[in-house]
Amino acid sequence: MAELDNTLFIREMFSKFYSENFNRIEIPKSIENREFGFTLFRENVMIRHKSFSRADDLRDFIKKSVPSNAYYSSAYYNMPEAKMDEKGWLGSDLFFDIDADHIPTKCNKEHDSWICKSCGFKGRGRTPEKCPNCGNEGFEEKTWPCEICLEAAKLETIKLIDILLEDLGFSADEIKCSFSGHRGYHICIESEEVLGLDTFARKEIVDYVTGTGIDVTLHGLNEVRSRGSRIITGPSLGDAGWRGRAARGTYDFLLTATIEDLRSLGLRKDIAIEIIEKREAILESWRGGGPWSVISGLGVKSWEKIILHGLSLQSARVDTVVTVDVHRLIRLPGTLHGKTGLLKVSFPASRIEEFDPLKEAVAFKGGEVKIYVEEAPEFRFGDEVFGPFERQVVALPIQAALFLLCKGAARVVD
Ligand SMILES: [Zn+2]
Ligand SMILES: [Zn+2]
Structure with missing residues (x-):
């Protein structure tokens, strides 16, 4: 049985795809101001600082060179081919990366593994920051785009889109969604309003969508004492922004929470039991002022723990590093992912619920x-x-x- 070279075969398939589907390669806005980068099958190095003035030049280049991965800059430059500090940064799209690598799913222990490049130490599940054996940072990783992980990434994307629409005021047609071709989703906003945002402004946006640093006492949680009795108030389900999310996250959490879930937040056992026993009354209370005074022994401090956990369920887990990097190279939509042979496909944000990545990213x-x-x-x-x-x-x-x-x-x- 003669073996063919795998890489040759993969390259041949990529070449076939690009010669038949070069029109599917999406051309970014203001192509002449973008930097492009590619990895080729032969040399496993990144070619950066390329630029193209016309769509046809880019498509021809991809057709002829058949890259294993193709990227473009979220940034616009005066001279995209110049050295990094001489390019002349003009602005950058607002970009979010949601990847199953950053979402703790139970199945990642079954299908993901890593090996330390320095000492050969192996493990399963999420790759650690540093090797537990030798402390080095380079790993050979094996990850798998499983359905559960893809669903988890999609759920985060849905939450992000909701925040972008409802809180940050973007319109649905400004929000460009795509499946990365591997284990996640990308969201790109090309509006004038975001172009000039610097790294710090983008970090603030990340903090907002991830619900970082929220003080729930500034979002409606309050205690009033009068004549020896105590009344606790809190956010309502219909409130705008994070205040409403705090209420909805709390609602969702208490709907299914177990005694162990409540105990793990640091609540006393008798209180946890009382919450479970009064679940019906708690759910009913949301029609009125909320559950804040339903459990007699539950004070503001404990409610804070519950609400913060509810908030974490509402936050969108995006990769911070990607959003704050205003020079980032991003996979080009309409090109194939070298680790899967799947297509990076774009779709309107309104289709996120029904979008099936394992159907729509099929290129062959x-x-x-x-x-x-x-x-x-x-x-x-x-x-x-x-x-x-x-x-x-x-x-x-x-x-x-x-x-x-x-x-x-x-x-x-x-
Ligand atoms: Zn090691
Ligand atoms: Zn999985």
């Missing part, structure tokens, strides 16, 4: 390729489910085979 239809799969959990593309596979030869549709090859979980056979 039909075909069949024989591959040897080392190990892969069950996965789906469109309506078809594949695997699980373990040390076996299988014939798969091109997209499924390409995906496993890109993931390094398989090799091509004759």
